Amino acid sequence: MEYSIEDIRNKLSEKGLKVTPQRIAIVDAIYKLGSHPTAEKIIEYIRQSNPNIASGTVYKVLDTLIKHKLIKRVTTDKDVMRYDGIMENHHHLYCINCDVIEDYIDEELDTLLNNYFKNKKIEGFRINEFMLQIKGTFDKH
Amino acid sequence: MEYSIEDIRNKLSEKGLKVTPQRIAIVDAIYKLGSHPTAEKIIEYIRQSNPNIASGTVYKVLDTLIKHKLIKRVTTDKDVMRYDGIMENHHHLYCINCDVIEDYIDEELDTLLNNYFKNKKIEGFRINEFMLQIKGTFDKH
DNA sequence: GTGGTTGCAAACCCTTTGCACGGCA
């Protein structure tokens, strides 16, 4: 992903959020870490350059970012939360053996699903978005 | 879902698990409660008829049932775990406003996805199964 | 200036663990 700190500042102020060093560092960490980090990984990364950040702050900022749709939570069946900086609709590959989660972007698939549900309504339910979870194994493991 | 206690006893012993009242009660609770209950809901339900069951026991049994593929964990972006007694491949409808999760069974969709990924391989990844998460709102809410 | 943010530490809550007792095979 290509981005600059200035981009992050802009994203924050567009949402009416105060631009603080902590918030910049957290968004930056999520982008840099890439692989759907846990809060712990984010804290660990930020403390390299900013040892004084409080973990409570990180959790609060993550919540704020989610509320303002700057990041998403990744759904898993584990009890630690993971975060995702990509806001465009996309899908995920889950490894059965380890806890790697990779992004899967496939516009052809999106079209297929959109067309399918354009005709096939689900009674009593209004669809907002969908996300395919693909479980399997990475060859490299 | 149609089932009897005898069915549950059979499922347990088929997997080589000892048939205990607690295990029967837990599987029965998941089937009866239906709507992807949390551990807390399961405990609450069972205590109506069996007030002495320990919560530790419930968690241990749930783990055992998952390991032996009698139930599944439902993936969410919340920090409480939820459980699902349906083992056949199926999808889920997630309500954006509340925490209702409903099953969505659609064989036509399964066929569509299977055919799509029969041709379109994902490089470096071997697909085991997929599950579509459909987010939106229920009219009734 | 002032209201939103941060740091800190304690509280929370769901889940896990250890161990002795109990009950299914």
Next chain:
DNA sequence: TGCCGTGCAAAGGGTTTGCAACCAC
């Protein structure tokens, strides 16, 4: 009888909360 499963209570660990100090705007 042997061993797996249960109850109990304590520990664990990720996340949330309260409050005073701070700092973007």
